[in-house]
Amino acid sequence: MTSQSAPSPATATGGLQIYDTTLRDGAQGEGMALSVADKLAIARHLDDLGVGFIEGGWPGALPKDTEFFRRARDELRLRNAVLVAFGATRKPEVRAERDPQVRALLDAETPAVCLVAKSHVRHVHEALRTTLAENLAMIRDTVEFFRAEGRRVFLDAEHFFDGYAADADYAVECVRTAVEAGAEVVVLCDTNGGMLPWRIADVVHDVAERTGAPLGIHCHDDTGCAVANTLAAVQAGVRQVQGVVNGYGERCGNANLITVVANLELKMATPVLPAGRLAELGRISHAVAEIANQPPRANQPYVGLSAFAHKAGLHASAIKVSPDLYQHIDPALVGNDMRMLVSEMAGRASVELKSRELGFDLSGDRETVSRIVERVKELEARGFMFEAADASFELLLREELDDVPARFFDLESWRVIVERRPDGEVVSEATVKVVAKGERIVATAEGNGPVNALDRALRQALERLYPQLGELELVDYKVRILDGSHGTGAVTRVLIETSDGETEWTTIGVDENVISASWQALADAYCYGLLRDLSGVERSAGAVQAAAMDSPEAR
């Protein structure tokens, strides 16, 4: 029935459950638009981080989510997390098994479901337009239905805190009904996000006392207190916390799961991730931002670029001697780094570390390290970002080490023409002129856009000499405009992900011209592919990344 079997450490030990809803509630954020492929990629990162539960979407309500669960069944191999499908209790006056929305939820074939239910008397009357008794029956029936089908059931009690204020007895009755029907956890939701921590704590205490139910918490950030509200609920005894990576979500966003997890582990002595995963927090926060195409927030607690940045000057030496006096934690614990703002990012240590990761020991070669640090600094100042483009970094590294086996091709020129004709048809055509293996080649190709045309032309030019290029496929193409303040004159960063069917790698290009930036990333992508093929680069960035996907424990 499902693609997972091993329970997460948290669920196995009965500890606090970490329940991620980036793919469902986070996806509701303004400007968020995740494709099915994006959702699968994010799910893999969440599993890699070690969350207990991944809520994947609302099958039946959104066609894209139905598709996600179908593909998840075939393609997702989760190591840590349990996949959860979200849905609502049955409609009023309809048997659960006859409700198409309930069927769609069942058909998602996940080991667990999360049912949203009303617990606020006015919402029952005004939004649901039914009786209080019928709402309780809806909760009971739907929970029992999924339990009978062998599913684990969580219940999201929507607008719970407002409902408790309106009619505490009824809100509590909803919780009791769900638990009696077999719900594993009843999640109290501050749906409108208007609560403050002490109110959350008081209500959680009272509900726990009156029902004995295992409770969860789901907060929104409308008072700027979503993280504190979540932690207050943990202090008050909840067993599950729901949140969203980087705090994406409707209005002001959901509780930021990255911050919550770091606070739990580092401030509240509550381990919630498998051993060793906390240091992946920064990497995974950035990877999810990248996939969601959201600019990473520099001042994000724990993982932001500025989170441990110090304006140097007066205190620089003091900070160097006693960093613990000026930082609330050691940034390495969450995969971050102290940054002194006099200099740019890249330091010797990180270049050495990264090189070792790629199989090059530079510890004895101060001069080469300095040269690479300088070059990386210069490129990053122009908008490059090598943390997202390991393959381009490896090419740079090999070039500096004179380790590139051969130049596969030299560019003479390229030209792209995009034309919208009077009949409305748009055609794109590219010509490249290259020299490879001593031969000058001119090739022209059409494409459905300028970059696609360029890709085809380059492929056509080289494929006779390098037939292995036939294996390569561009699987993702991302564009980000840096420094938006200059409109279309801003600098463009392009990331291209390429696959040879075995593994994938990412290359980068930066230029004020989007086509030029795309060319750089494209040329790097082909170079890296040829290099892999030539030398069977076992320990390359791409290979390490792919291995990590398959087996997070192996590292």
Next chain:
Amino acid sequence: MTSQSAPSPATATGGLQIYDTTLRDGAQGEGMALSVADKLAIARHLDDLGVGFIEGGWPGALPKDTEFFRRARDELRLRNAVLVAFGATRKPEVRAERDPQVRALLDAETPAVCLVAKSHVRHVHEALRTTLAENLAMIRDTVEFFRAEGRRVFLDAEHFFDGYAADADYAVECVRTAVEAGAEVVVLCDTNGGMLPWRIADVVHDVAERTGAPLGIHCHDDTGCAVANTLAAVQAGVRQVQGVVNGYGERCGNANLITVVANLELKMATPVLPAGRLAELGRISHAVAEIANQPPRANQPYVGLSAFAHKAGLHASAIKVSPDLYQHIDPALVGNDMRMLVSEMAGRASVELKSRELGFDLSGDRETVSRIVERVKELEARGFMFEAADASFELLLREELDDVPARFFDLESWRVIVERRPDGEVVSEATVKVVAKGERIVATAEGNGPVNALDRALRQALERLYPQLGELELVDYKVRILDGSHGTGAVTRVLIETSDGETEWTTIGVDENVISASWQALADAYCYGLLRDLSGVERSAGAVQAAAMDSPEAR
């Protein structure tokens, strides 16, 4: 001596003091660079909002701040706020009146000063390199010096919470010394930002009990809890809260004063602003962002553009009937507004609501609404996203209502050529052929990229006939590749933000060809600009937003 006389309501009534440090601690944020003129402008906004105290900077330490206080004396006429200059306690083994830094602080001639002092034993030893007794003497002497000069004195006890953890008795002794010497409030600072609310509350309670001192609180957001920590301290009895507008500041920023004030007034029944000023919160938050040249954060609690935005669909009709069920406060209280997002799940209700927002009443016209809903659905299925492109939605709406006053121009064709020449130079050139006011125009322009070239060519073609286009500027350009699974053949969504100096609007284009998508957004941007100019579109999305900035009361 000073430019102020009337005390703020808070100081007059003995209520909770609101102390803003945007100009001092906020200015330490990465990427913040405030000129003296910026600081004066922000100070006027803060006074207008009605904060009790404005900390203007550190005279002596920063030349710009010395200059600020000089000009403030001549130019600032504060009605509500007291201006405060920030400085440190005297150096070890130096008499206060001989310490140049103390003199500079005195010379700022403000009615109040805030002195930062050590209260952590290790900071005294390792950073100050003096004895615990001498540090106490430094506190006592410096406070007494400024009291003798007739100044009100606040003391910022730096690293207080860490210091309390290291040696509570000494930390408390620092507080006691300051109060005995005449400090009006001793502000407990979570300088490294590592605290959680209950810890803050416990420490404030203990210090208050042991010293009886009037206390203040100063928090940073390194655990994502700065707002909650501040409120917890208020609950525990502090008399002063320090914060920064929009939460700017070093690392993860300071406590966001906008959020704190809204929570105090609306959630904790603690009035802290003069009557009627709370509704200015949104306007002032945006004005400060504008002056500080920081992009406004759409998901900022209370005042963000998305803070009361609802994805329509299922719940749109329910929200219309009972907005209080779906919003934690009435957004008008803080000068904000409910926004319905026309999205994927767009239904009739949300289109009706959105249209009314734009000044069109469609409630009687079922057929038109159906037609618009169908068209939006069809476009959104292709990758359009109108929630982020109000102007494109308005153009669509007007087209369906036959309300477009005129077609400003008809496109015949365009062509873009991007070429990388053998010498490495990349050139972009665009040609557009349009018909406008009965005239066929062909124009060619170069640009630093294909879209920039297209923008220039279109502008060149139309500017003679529509000179008002000279006012328009493209201020932001965003590209998102949808469904990354097809590599460079994927669909591209382009968002363009345009300004006419008064207001800004966003348009959208979607196509598998990035140039074509950009063209669509560009053409819409120009159309909307011309439409605004032509009809003085008073009730358009942009105009409503601009009006809101100028006069929220007028709505």
